[in-house]
Structure formats: C-alpha cells, structure tokens
Amino acid sequence: MQIKVGPTHNYVAFFLTLSCNLRCRYCINLHSRSARTRTGPEKMSADDWINAANRLVLRDDLPLTIQGGEPTLYKGFYRFVNEVREDIKMDLLTNMSFDADEFIRKVPVRRFSREAPYAAIRVSYHPGQNDIEELIRKTIRLQAAGFRTGIYSVVHPEESGRAHIMQTMERCLKLGIDFRTKEFLGEWNGVLYGTYKYDDSVCGGKLKKCDCRTTEVLVDPAGYVHRCHADLYKGRQPVGHILDDDFTVREIDKFRSCSFYGDCNPCDVKIKTNRLQIFGHTSVEIKNLETMEHVISHERY
Known part of the structure; x- marks a missing residue:
C-alpha cells in the first residue's frame, strides 16, 4: 500500500543509521541522555529501505531526507540512493x-536535484571534529560535479566558537559556498539555549502529561515510525512500522497522549523555518498539559 504524504506534513526522514564517526559534546542525537543504541537490535536491510521509500507518494516541495547519525556510514547507502524510484527526490544531511x-561516481546528480531555497546536500561543520579545509575542498568538488551543496554550522555559545564560525562563513561565502548557521539547542554550562514554542518543554525539570501531534514522518534505523525526535532517539513508543501493510500517515496525524513533556528534544519544539524557509514553524503541536510529580535530570547524557 502507498504511503501518501498530506499537505500538513513538513518533513519525511529516514534515519539509515544513528552511528557517527564524530563525537560532538552537543550532539542533538544524545540530548537528555539519549543513546545511539536505543532503536532496537534489528536494522533495516537496503532492500527494506528501498521498498519503504518506494511506498512513498511525496509532494514536489517535500523530499525524502536521509540522515542519521552519519547516513553515508550505512553499508547500503549507495544501493539505496540508486535503486529507489527515480521520481523520489532526496536531501542528504551529512558530515561529509x-x-x-x-x-560523485556512484550517485546520480538527479537524485539530489530539485527546486528549493536551500541546498539538497547539507554538510554539518563541527569545529574540532571535522576539518573545514577538507569540507571546503569536497564541497567545491561536488559543486563542480553538479551537486548543490551547502555547509551548515551551529553557533556555539562560547565567544571563541562564535567568532570562528562567523569568520568561516565569511570565507565560504567569498568562495561561492552557501554557508548558513543554526541556533545552538539545549543546555551548555547550565544555561538553556534555543527558541522554543512551549515553555519548560526542554530541560523542564518536571515531567508533564500532554497530547501531542507531529507534522513529520520520522523513521528510525529499524524502520519504526515515531511521533517525535525524542521518542526516536530514546527508542520508545513507535506509532507503527514503515513496512506495515496498513501503515498510513493517518497514524502521524493523531493527537497522542505523552508523559514526557519537559524532556522534549529541542528539534521538536524549537521555532524554526519550514521546508519553504518561512520562519515560525514548530514540528509538533501540544495541548492539554497536566503536571506530574516526576523530576527529571537536566544532564545532556
């Protein structure tokens, strides 16, 4: 059965793997003691991922985003991007x-080619973890081959980190590389950073019950579909499996009871731009808050 994405859905993501070769202290995958191993022991084969993608019916303005972890570490990555239906356009989030x-040799340019206000291949630069000189060389190489590629970096709270990112952005823009910054999310040295729609939803101190509905289709490495990044990274409460014959996006559209408000992942509740780069979007809608007594830790790990 086809999985037809509706007009209210803003994002469709396949997390091919949560494995990563970088060790960033502020990794959003690891927010609030999440772990890369909590999505279950089973992982999807390349055939399974291809079959899952081929079920999708996407709008012209909504690609299938491939991410992780570092998605190119997935051993079936090149098979996947080549064998999925040609009309499925993809975006790639990668540390390059x-x-x-x-x-360039193995990936058809058409796979990551579409009209959008941002690059289909978005490279994350993490100072101290990957090398900006290497990223610049590779980006220029991919651009020359026809791939629209941009570099993104989080603006770190520490002044030295911010200054370096601003200098790097200026340099890249002069080289013709689309370099954009992203807001730092979560806690750093006891201070909460980020712009969030819902008060106390991130590192809130106490858990609350609520009803929550997402605008995103998030599929973990084992193929389970989750209502939010927090559930995906913590491996809890999937709403279905992407290969289930009876799975439809109606499962995504439901308000569902949640007992983890206050321990939300910043990606879910931050105020951000949508797929059209219009600011003011939030991934989830939350209502009916009810206080609980359970106190949670503010630690990132």
Whole structure:
C-alpha cells in the first residue's frame, strides 16, 4: 500500500543509521541522555529501505531526507540512493566524511536535484571534529560535479566558537559556498539555549502529561515510525512500522497522549523555518498539559 504524504506534513526522514564517526559534546542525537543504541537490535536491510521509500507518494516541495547519525556510514547507502524510484527526490544531511570522488561516481546528480531555497546536500561543520579545509575542498568538488551543496554550522555559545564560525562563513561565502548557521539547542554550562514554542518543554525539570501531534514522518534505523525526535532517539513508543501493510500517515496525524513533556528534544519544539524557509514553524503541536510529580535530570547524557 502507498504511503501518501498530506499537505500538513513538513518533513519525511529516514534515519539509515544513528552511528557517527564524530563525537560532538552537543550532539542533538544524545540530548537528555539519549543513546545511539536505543532503536532496537534489528536494522533495516537496503532492500527494506528501498521498498519503504518506494511506498512513498511525496509532494514536489517535500523530499525524502536521509540522515542519521552519519547516513553515508550505512553499508547500503549507495544501493539505496540508486535503486529507489527515480521520481523520489532526496536531501542528504551529512558530515561529509565520505570519499567525494566515490560519491560523485556512484550517485546520480538527479537524485539530489530539485527546486528549493536551500541546498539538497547539507554538510554539518563541527569545529574540532571535522576539518573545514577538507569540507571546503569536497564541497567545491561536488559543486563542480553538479551537486548543490551547502555547509551548515551551529553557533556555539562560547565567544571563541562564535567568532570562528562567523569568520568561516565569511570565507565560504567569498568562495561561492552557501554557508548558513543554526541556533545552538539545549543546555551548555547550565544555561538553556534555543527558541522554543512551549515553555519548560526542554530541560523542564518536571515531567508533564500532554497530547501531542507531529507534522513529520520520522523513521528510525529499524524502520519504526515515531511521533517525535525524542521518542526516536530514546527508542520508545513507535506509532507503527514503515513496512506495515496498513501503515498510513493517518497514524502521524493523531493527537497522542505523552508523559514526557519537559524532556522534549529541542528539534521538536524549537521555532524554526519550514521546508519553504518561512520562519515560525514548530514540528509538533501540544495541548492539554497536566503536571506530574516526576523530576527529571537536566544532564545532556
């Protein structure tokens, strides 16, 4: 059965793997003691991912985003991007640790080509974890091969980190590289950073019950579909499986009871731009808050 995405859905993401070769202290995958191993022991084969993608019916303005972790570490990555139906357009979120020449040789440009106000291949730069000189070289190489590629970096709370990012952005823009910054999310040295729609939803101190509905289709490495990033990263409460014959996006559209308000992942409740780069979007809608007594830790790990 086809999985037809509706007009209210803003994002469809396949997390091919949560494995990563970087060790960023502020990794959003690890917010609030999440772990890369909590999505279950089973992982989807390349055939399964291809079958799952081929079920999708997407709008022209909504690609299938491939992410992780570092998605190119998934051993079936090149099979996947080549064998999914040609009309499925993809975006790639990557730290660009892959071999650029191999990528150019094995990936058809058309897969990551579409009209959008941002690059389909979005490279994350993490100072101290990956090398900006290497990222610049690879980005220029991919651009020359026809891939629209941009570099993104989080603006770190520490002044030295912010200054470096601003200098790097200026340099990249002069080189013709689309370099954009992203807001730092979560706690750093006891201070909460980020712009959130719902008060006390991130590192809130106490858990609350609520009803929550998402605008996103988030599929973990085992194929389970989750209502939010927090559930995906913590491996809890999937709403279905992407290969279930009876799974439809109606499962996504439901308000569902949640007992974890206050321990939300920043990605779910931050105020941000939508797929059209219009600011003011939030991934989830929350209502009917009810206080509980359980106190949660503010630690990131």
